[in-house]
Amino acid sequence: MSWCSVKAVVLAGGSGTRFxxxxxxxxxxxxxxxxxxxxxxxxxxxxxxxxxxxEGVLVVTGQHLxxxxxxxxxxxxxxxxxxxxxxxxxxxxxxxxxxxxxxxxGNPVLVVLxxxxxxxxxEAFRQVVRAGVALAQGTNGLVTxxxxxxxxxxxxxxxxxxxxxxAREGVRCFRVRRFVEKPTVExxxxxxxxxxxxxxxxxxxxxxxxxxxxVRQYLPALAEGLDQLVELAKAVxxxxxxxxxxxxxxxxxxxxxxxxxASNIWAVEGTFPWQDVGSFASFAQLLPPAEGGVSLxxxxxxxxxxxxxLSQGPLVAALGVEDLVVVxxxxxxxxxxxxxxxxxxxxVKELERRGLHRVL
Amino acid sequence: MSWCSVKAVVLAGGSGTRFxxxxxxxxxxxxxxxxxxxxxxxxxxxxxxxxxxxEGVLVVTGQHLxxxxxxxxxxxxxxxxxxxxxxxxxxxxxxxxxxxxxxxxGNPVLVVLxxxxxxxxxEAFRQVVRAGVALAQGTNGLVTxxxxxxxxxxxxxxxxxxxxxxAREGVRCFRVRRFVEKPTVExxxxxxxxxxxxxxxxxxxxxxxxxxxxVRQYLPALAEGLDQLVELAKAVxxxxxxxxxxxxxxxxxxxxxxxxxASNIWAVEGTFPWQDVGSFASFAQLLPPAEGGVSLxxxxxxxxxxxxxLSQGPLVAALGVEDLVVVxxxxxxxxxxxxxxxxxxxxVKELERRGLHRVL
Numbered sequence: 017m018s019w020c021s022v023k024a025v026v027l028a029g030g031s032g033t034r035f036x037x038x039x040x041x042x043x044x045x046x047x048x049x050x051x052x053x054x055x056x057x058x059x060x061x062x063x064x065x066x067x068x069x070x071e072g073v074l075v076v077t078g079q080h081l082x083x084x085x086x087x088x089x090x091x092x093x094x095x096x097x098x099x100x101x102x103x104x105x106x107x108x109x110x111x112x113x114x115x116x117x118x119x120x121x122g123n124p125v126l127v128v129l130x131x132x133x134x135x136x137x138x139e140a141f142r143q144v145v146r147a148g149v150a151l152a153q154g155t156n157g158l159v160t161x162x163x164x165x166x167x168x169x170x171x172x173x174x175x176x177x178x179x180x181x182x183a184r185e186g187v188r189c190f191r192v193r194r195f196v197e198k199p200t201v202e203x204x205x206x207x208x209x210x211x212x213x214x215x216x217x218x219x220x221x222x223x224x225x226x227x228x229x230x231v232r233q234y235l236p237a238l239a240e241g242l243d244q245l246v247e248l249a250k251a252v253x254x255x256x257x258x259x260x261x262x263x264x265x266x267x268x269x270x271x272x273x274x275x276x277x278a279s280n281i282w283a284v285e286g287t288f289p290w291q292d293v294g295s296f297a298s299f300a301q302l303l304p305p306a307e308g309g310v311s312l313x314x315x316x317x318x319x320x321x322x323x324x325x326l327s328q329g330p331l332v333a334a335l336g337v338e339d340l341v342v343v344x345x346x347x348x349x350x351x352x353x354x355x356x357x358x359x360x361x362x363x364v365k366e367l368e369r370r371g372l373h374r375v376l
Numbered sequence: 377m378s379w380c381s382v383k384a385v386v387l388a389g390g391s392g393t394r395f396x397x398x399x400x401x402x403x404x405x406x407x408x409x410x411x412x413x414x415x416x417x418x419x420x421x422x423x424x425x426x427x428x429x430x431e432g433v434l435v436v437t438g439q440h441l442x443x444x445x446x447x448x449x450x451x452x453x454x455x456x457x458x459x460x461x462x463x464x465x466x467x468x469x470x471x472x473x474x475x476x477x478x479x480x481x482g483n484p485v486l487v488v489l490x491x492x493x494x495x496x497x498x499e500a501f502r503q504v505v506r507a508g509v510a511l512a513q514g515t516n517g518l519v520t521x522x523x524x525x526x527x528x529x530x531x532x533x534x535x536x537x538x539x540x541x542x543a544r545e546g547v548r549c550f551r552v553r554r555f556v557e558k559p560t561v562e563x564x565x566x567x568x569x570x571x572x573x574x575x576x577x578x579x580x581x582x583x584x585x586x587x588x589x590x591v592r593q594y595l596p597a598l599a600e601g602l603d604q605l606v607e608l609a610k611a612v613x614x615x616x617x618x619x620x621x622x623x624x625x626x627x628x629x630x631x632x633x634x635x636x637x638a639s640n641i642w643a644v645e646g647t648f649p650w651q652d653v654g655s656f657a658s659f660a661q662l663l664p665p666a667e668g669g670v671s672l673x674x675x676x677x678x679x680x681x682x683x684x685x686l687s688q689g690p691l692v693a694a695l696g697v698e699d700l701v702v703v704x705x706x707x708x709x710x711x712x713x714x715x716x717x718x719x720x721x722x723x724v725k726e727l728e729r730r731g732l733h734r735v736l
């Protein structure tokens with residue numbers, strides 16, 4: 017196995033509105049200094065670089081975020097920063113990367129990495145990725161990292177594992193029997209008890225050609241659009257071709273559009289500590305217990321419990337409250353409950369509707 | 377009745393920590409622009425000036441707040457601003473004013489006005505004050521304004537009215553049978569039903585000599601201290617005398633120390649709309665209904681109810697919350713419940729204990 021034939025496809029597209037007001041239109045979630053100055057995007061790169069080096073990284077992001085991403089990653093060669101003129105979800109983003117590689121005559125194993133994951137053991141993570149790459153090369157299939165569930169989480173999709181196959185790089189490998197969409201609590205509890213269910217975190221490995229073939233089979237409209245893009249790029253250059261074609265691509269996730277439909281799906285077991293950082297509730301799980309719940313920044317809590325209290329500006333003083341999420345910046349303060357925190361996205365839409373662009 | 381013999385004693389001493397973080401050590405509650413730039417102190421003066429003019433005003437405040445008060449009231453002659461080196465509650469503050477007048481050979485009727493009241497009809501208020509002054513002069517007793525209760529409030533003291541006496545200036549006057557400390561809900565409901573109970577708001581009228589006599593009778597230690605102060609002032613000047621004597625004065629309220637103990641208590645009926653502005657909960661009653669409850673400043677509320685949302689800085693965005701009090705300034709954000717809001721005073725003490733002086 018040659019490591020020159022591996023490329024990490026880092027998905028850094030969204031602006032993470034569920035992290036508002038920490039995230040802002042010009043300050044997306046993946047560029048926030050969440051842990052002592054370290055960003056989610058920076059941590060993602062740091063985690064994979066020992067395997068692929070800067071020459072083996074592709075970062076897909078929104079055109080409007082590209083300058084900030086480029087500034088944040090000065091060592092990333094400009095042609096490896098893929099700028100989407102508009103978001104078209106992960107099938108288009110990963111498809112673009114695969115089509116691009118194949119059209120340039122390559123067939124690397126693509127390792128798909130969302131930029132909003134926290135991983136508690138980078139070396140264990142890389143071991144699993146090595147196994148995934150080997151499995152993808154060996155099977156020519158689509159490989160997902162099967163994450164060990166630690167609770168009956170209803171916010172993730174699950175994988176039902178089939179038979180164990182030969183281990184790679186010391187990591188257990190499986191056939192995947194099926195993908196299961198976000199379950200009910202009862203189902204999640206049953207999955208946890210059953211033992212052969214894992215979380216699907218959206219970390220994948222496959223050769224570029226295998227992905228192209230799967231997209232052709234399950235998402236023909238996307239395949240057609242990407243064919244066009246590659247053709248047009250030869251005439252007018254990639255940048256111009258993307259501007260013209262990308263907006264017309266179908267908007268669908270790789271999970272839903274390809275992984276859940278395909279049959280040659282494999283899994284490598286990811287036992288490293290893992291957490292997505294999609295919302296304040298999930299971010300809170302990464303913070304140590306503090307006065308009043310968990311907190312970050314300038315916070316005082318009195319007679320308070322189970323709160324998520326974050327400040328990047330004014331002192332937050334909580335008095336006699338429970339189960340709240342309070343996020344303060346110099347421009348805006350969010351006050352909601354742990355339960356309602358998932359609706360911050362809708363709140364941001366409402367602020368937009370009201371023309372409050374100065375805080376977005 | 378000569379109006380030259382009336383002086384308003386405006387009590388503007390406290391910094392209003394229950395209004396933190398709107399109020400700050402250097403920005404006390406009574407100087408906050410709460411309604412379109414108008415302050416509580418400014419509104420109090422505006423309300424009484426048509427009766428007494430600037431020459432008839434005494435403002436008692438803390439030494440540390442005096443520069444801000446003087447700046448806010450440029451027309452107040454400096455010798456009419458009484459600076460307390462430390463807070464000794466209302467008996468000492470009003471006693472000082474009374475001793476001062478008497479020692480200067482005067483015997484005006486003193487009208488005691490807390491600086492944190494909202495009044496909905498200034499002309500009706502002045503009519504009641506005129507009646508109170510006439511009653512105080514006519515009876516040589518201690519007169520309180522009996523405020524009409526509009527709810528079974530447990531946060532105020534009550535007055536039990538006795539027989540009606542001759543009306544003054546068209547306002548009903550009564551003997552006061554007794555003062556009742558803040559009651560239970562059951563008692564408050566019974567008072568409301570009984571019809572002869574009123575709120576005691578802390579607005580009083582009496583001649584300076586009547587107050588001096590009552591203090592001599594019920595608070596002899598205070599009387600002794602004020603005698604000393606006046607004597608010493610002749611030798612070293614009032615400022616120096618106050619510095620030396622004031623800290624040793626007993627700390628007790630005029631209500632508890634004098635009014636509840638005295639027998640020659642009278643009341644004038646105050647039917648004007650009235651509200652104290654002691655806490656966010658009481659302030660909230662003065663704000664019109666808004667999205668999510670009541671609000672002031674830059675606020676958005678979605679799926680929220682019965683909240684008090686105030687901002688003098690960052691946008692406050694409430695999502696799916698109820699019964700909360702959120703108060704945001706550029707330096708600090710308070711998040712508490714309506715029920716806990718009365719404990720903000722304790723929170724401020726806690727912040728002080730932790731050395732967070734930059735937000736106090």
